[in-house]
Amino acid sequence: MFEEAQYLAPVTVRADGGVEVELAHGHPGFADSAYRERRNRIAEQALGHTVGAPIADVAYTDEEHEVWRVVSEELGRAHRRFATAEYLHGTERLGLPADRIPQLQEVSDALAPLTGFRYLPAAGLVELREFYGSLADSYFHSTQYVRHHSVPLYTPEPDVIHEVIGHANALASDRFAALYRLAGQAARRVETHEALEFVSKVFWFTLEFGVMTEVGETKAYGAGILSSFGETREFRGMNIRPLDLAAMGTTPYDITRYQDTLFLAESMEHLEDVVGTFWATCDDDTTARLAVPAG
Numbered sequence: 608m609f610e611e612a613q614y615l616a617p618v619t620v621r622a623d624g625g626v627e628v629e630l631a632h633g634h635p636g637f638a639d640s641a642y643r644e645r646r647n648r649i650a651e652q653a654l655g656h657t658v659g660a661p662i663a664d665v666a667y668t669d670e671e672h673e674v675w676r677v678v679s680e681e682l683g684r685a686h687r688r689f690a691t692a693e694y695l696h697g698t699e700r701l702g703l704p705a706d707r708i709p710q711l712q713e714v715s716d717a718l719a720p721l722t723g724f725r726y727l728p729a730a731g732l733v734e735l736r737e738f739y740g741s742l743a744d745s746y747f748h749s750t751q752y753v754r755h756h757s758v759p760l761y762t763p764e765p766d767v768i769h770e771v772i773g774h775a776n777a778l779a780s781d782r783f784a785a786l787y788r789l790a791g792q793a794a795r796r797v798e799t800h801e802a803l804e805f806v807s808k809v810f811w812f813t814l815e816f817g818v819m820t821e822v823g824e825t826k827a828y829g830a831g832i833l834s835s836f837g838e839t840r841e842f843r844g845m846n847i848r849p850l851d852l853a854a855m856g857t858t859p860y861d862i863t864r865y866q867d868t869l870f871l872a873e874s875m876e877h878l879e880d881v882v883g884t885f886w887a888t889c890d891d892d893t894t895a896r897l898a899v900p901a902g
């Protein structure tokens with residue numbers, strides 16, 4: 608995913624074929640050799656995956672399933688209060704387990720009959736054009752590891768909780784799935800790196816961190832907010848601006864902190880009209896024009 612890639616732990620393949628995930632010193636799992644070994648195995652399996660083949664299961668520990676249970680319960684409570692109706696509709700349709708981490712193949716099998724989206728395992732960084740381009744073909748690249756059990760409500764990197772609770776619930780909605788696909792088509796259509804970056808920043812400020820007015824309240828639909836224990840509680844206090852393509856495509860952000868500038872759609876229709884239409888039609892010229900400050 609966009610720029611999150613920078614915060615994914617680098618994955619290296621050693622000369623002997625072994626795969627190593629390099630966790631930073633401050634990572635909660637840094638000193639846990641069993642966790643690190645599991646991360647290496649998960650990355651190795653993902654690297655060995657071929658599209659169309661079944662996704663290999665991950666051997667999560669009981670402690671890791673417990674992390675999912677705790678986070679799932681906390682987020683579920685927050686969602687009922689702060690998530691948009693369309694996201695909750697996706698959640699109901701998908702019916703993710705609350706007591707254990709679902710395998711990615713299971714998520715993919717549940718999602719495909721609903722909206723056609725399928726999951727692909729990602730070892731780590733997925734190049735921007737590949738990640739977004741795949742959305743046009745209804746494929747979502749997803750990490751499989753879970754955050755370290757010592758801090759269940761915190762993760763320095765996008766883990767399976769973000770990818771599945773945040774994204775798969777949205778991808779189970781026909782309307783959100785259509786927007787993800789349009790973002791993918793836009794990423795395929797544009798040619799310059801600047802245009803691709805613009806398209807992906809609009810994605811960031813909508814499908815990752817978007818908020819929406821619903822019955823007079825500000826609700827969240829972005830996967831980044833809805834998979835974060837802290838951000839589901841804090842987003843209403845952020846700097847909330849009206850939906851604005853030029854601003855979204857050019858506003859810088861820092862993934863290491865809470866997202867402090869958010870963009871508000873007036874409704875699902877408004878989001879589809881402005882952002883859906885932009886992705887459906889944009890090209891290098893459109894994005895270049897929008898990127899130039901007005902006046």
Ligand SMILES: [Fe+2]
Nearest residue numbers: 608765815830
């Ligand atoms: Fe994401």
